[in-house]
Amino acid sequence: MAENRHKTLGLCDENVLEMYETMLLARRIDERMWLLNRAGKIPFVISCQGQEAAQVGAAFALNREKDYVLPYYRDMGVVLTFGMTAKELMLSAFAKADDPNSGGRQMPGHFGQKKNRIVTGSSPVTTQVPHAVGIALAGKMEQKDLVTFVTFGEGSSNQGDFHEGANFAGVHKLPVIFMCENNKYAISVPIEKQLACEKVSDRAPGYGMPGITVDGNDPLEVYRVVKEAADRGRRGEGPSLVEAVSYRLTAHSSDDDDRAYRDREEVEAAKQKDPIFTFATYLKETGVLDDALESEINDRVMKLVNEATDEAEKAPYAEPEHTLKYVYAEK
Numbered sequence: 604m605a606e607n608r609h610k611t612l613g614l615c616d617e618n619v620l621e622m623y624e625t626m627l628l629a630r631r632i633d634e635r636m637w638l639l640n641r642a643g644k645i646p647f648v649i650s651c652q653g654q655e656a657a658q659v660g661a662a663f664a665l666n667r668e669k670d671y672v673l674p675y676y677r678d679m680g681v682v683l684t685f686g687m688t689a690k691e692l693m694l695s696a697f698a699k700a701d702d703p704n705s706g707g708r709q710m711p712g713h714f715g716q717k718k719n720r721i722v723t724g725s726s727p728v729t730t731q732v733p734h735a736v737g738i739a740l741a742g743k744m745e746q747k748d749l750v751t752f753v754t755f756g757e758g759s760s761n762q763g764d765f766h767e768g769a770n771f772a773g774v775h776k777l778p779v780i781f782m783c784e785n786n787k788y789a790i791s792v793p794i795e796k797q798l799a800c801e802k803v804s805d806r807a808p809g810y811g812m813p814g815i816t817v818d819g820n821d822p823l824e825v826y827r828v829v830k831e832a833a834d835r836g837r838r839g840e841g842p843s844l845v846e847a848v849s850y851r852l853t854a855h856s857s858d859d860d861d862r863a864y865r866d867r868e869e870v871e872a873a874k875q876k877d878p879i880f881t882f883a884t885y886l887k888e889t890g891v892l893d894d895a896l897e898s899e900i901n902d903r904v905m906k907l908v909n910e911a912t913d914e915a916e917k918a919p920y921a922e923p924e925h926t927l928k929y930v931y932a933e934k
Contacts, residue, residue, distance in 0.1 A: 605885065605888035605889050606889075607889050608823050608885075608889075609823055609889075609891075612823060612826060612827055612830075614823075614826070616891045618663070619823075619886060619891060620886070620891060620892070620896075620900075621663075622659050622660065622663055622822055622826075622882075623882055623883065623886060623892070623900070624900050624903075624904065625655075625659045625680060625683050625684055626655040626656060626659045626680060626822070626878065626879060626882065627879060627900065627901065627904050628683055628689060628904045628907065628908070629651050629655045629658070629659070629679040629680040629683055630651075630652060630655055630879055631901075631904050631905060631908045632679060632689055632692055632693070632908055632911070633648070633650050633651050633652050633679060634652075635908050635912055636648045636693075636696050636711075637650070637853075637857065639696065639912070640857045641857075644697070644916070645696045645697055645698075645711075646698070647710055647711055647856065647857055647858065648696070648711065648856060648857040649676050649677060649710075649711065649712045649855070649856040649857075650677065650851070650852075650853040650854075650856070651677045651678065651679040651680060652851075652852040652853050653786065653849050653850050653851055653852035653853075653873065653877065653878070654677055654680070654784055654786060654819065654847075654849050654851070655679075655680045655878055655879065656680075656819060656820050656821060656822040656825065656849070656878030656882060657680075657782075657784055657819035657820075657822070657825050657847035657849055658677075658678050658679070658680025658681045658684075658754075658784070659680040659681075659683075659684055659822055660821070660822030660823065660824070660825030660826040660829070661681065661752065661754075661780075661782055661825050661826070661829040661845075661847070662680065662681045662684035662685060662752075663684060663822075663826055664825075664826045664827075664829035664830035664833055665750065665752055665829070665833060666749075666750070666833075667684070667685055667686065667719075667720070669747075669748055669749045669750075670720065670749055670750045670751065670752060670833070671720045671721075671722055671735070671738050671749065671750075671751045671752070672685055672720060672721055672722070672751075672752045672753075672754075673722045673724065673731040673732075673734055673735040673738075673751060673752070673753040673754070674714050674721065674724065674731070674753075674754055675724060675728070675731060675754045675755050675756065675759070675784070676710075676711075676712030676713065676714075676724065677712065677756075677784065677786075678714065678754055678784075679692065681714075681752075681754065682714045682716070682719075682721055685716075685719045685720065685721055686716070686718070686719035686721075687703070687714065687716055687719060687721065688911070689907045689908055689910075689911035690910070690911040690914055690915060691703050691704075691716075692711075692911070693911040693912055693914070693915035693916075694707075694915045694918060695707075695709075695711050696711050696915070697915045697916060697918070698920070699915060699918040699919065699920055699921075700918070700919050700920055700921040700922075700925075701918055701919075703715075703716050704716065704723065705723075705929070706921055706925075706928065706929060707920065707921050708921075708929070710726065712724075713725070713726070722734060722735075722738065728755065728756070728758070728759045728762065729755055729759040729762040729763075729764035729765050730764055731753055731754075731755070732753055732755060732759075732764045732765050732767075732768035732769070732781070733764055733767060733768040733771070734753075735751040735752070735753035735768065735779055735781075736751075736768040736771050736772045736777060736779055738751045739751045739772065739777040739778050739779045739836075739842075740771075740775065740777055742778065743775070743777060743778065748837060749778065750778045750779070750780060750833045750836040750837060751778065751779050751780070752779075752780045752782065752829075752833075753768075753779065753780070753781055753782070754782045754783075754784055755781075755782075755783060755784070756783070756784055756785070756786060756789060757783055757784075757785040757786070757787075757789065757794060757797060757798070757803050757846075758788075758789025758790070758792065758797060759783075759789075760783050760798075760803045760806070761789075761797060761798075765781075768781075769781060769806075769807075769810040769812070769842070769844065770810050772810070772812070772841070772842040773810035773811035773812050773841065773842060774811070776839065776840065776841035776842075777836075777841065777842055778836030778837060778839075778841075778842070779836065779842040779843075780829060780832045780833060780836065780842065780843055780845060781842060781843070781844045781845070782829065782844075782845045782846075782847060783803045783804075783844070783845070783846045783847070784819065784847055784849065785803055785819070785846050785847065785848045785849070786849055786850055786851035787848075787849075787850055787851065788851055788855070788861075788864075788865070790855045790859065791855070791859075791861070791863065791864040793864075802814075802816045802846055803816070803844070803846040804816045804844055804845070804846040806844070807843075807844040810842075810844070811841070812841055812842045812843055812844055813832075813835075813843050813844070814843070814844040814845075814846070815828050815843070815844075815845055815846070816846040816848060817845060817846065817847055817848070818847075818848060819847030819848045819849030819878075820849055820850075820876050820877075820878040820881060821878070821881075821882075822878065822882055823885075825845075825847050828845050829845060831843075832845060849878070850873035850876070852870065852873060852874060852877065883897060
């Protein structure tokens, strides 16, 4: 039997099975959304496939009752962990009135849900970074026990918002975890054309914080480093930069054709490290998962996805006269 790594991290078998099921749910929702898009039923998909391990591993390391997450548009694994449901994600994809993110007004992937401490994002990339820093500053001023967790792609790490947010957090020792989900491509631009340094985490010392690069296909390693970063933030020791390296298994979005800039051989090689399969293998090697339980989990997930799809498709659209709702204050 393989080394039981999750037990050394303080995780029980039920914890890692929940992590696996959440990763699988994110994958199955994403796959369904692509089918719905190609069938002309939903307008747009921006995928989490290949990044579920980093997202779920990190989110499990946080306190869902105290901490705030500021996800970027691929972070289905994060928001599912923090309490968003398959149905709510489907309502967003179909742009229906009951979409909790924006009442059907925003593109899919613009997550926001106050009750689950998910802070709404915006279309310009990286704007969530200074927001996370601001919330952390407010928490520190009010002496609250909270950490903010913000994610972004490696392309976003080149934006001014990242520099300003990281610098401010470093100067004021704020409890922020900056997690770069490095999926190797900023739309069509490969990582080697984005950075002059070797790793995104190499930038951390310039902001006065530790930086660590971790295998983003390994949810347990991501859990470990994010838990350490969260503990550090709670102790008043300031922010951390985590770079979780994975691979984007799909095109940038449903409007992109990645065959123009990626060799198929490269994509197929990355699929051999697909975290859905590699984590399942680990769970089987440690005796936590067997074929029967794997099938049971998949059936349960697919039932959720099917029900969410049916309910969201039948749900009403917003009324035309509600166009300005949530835009202007109402008396």
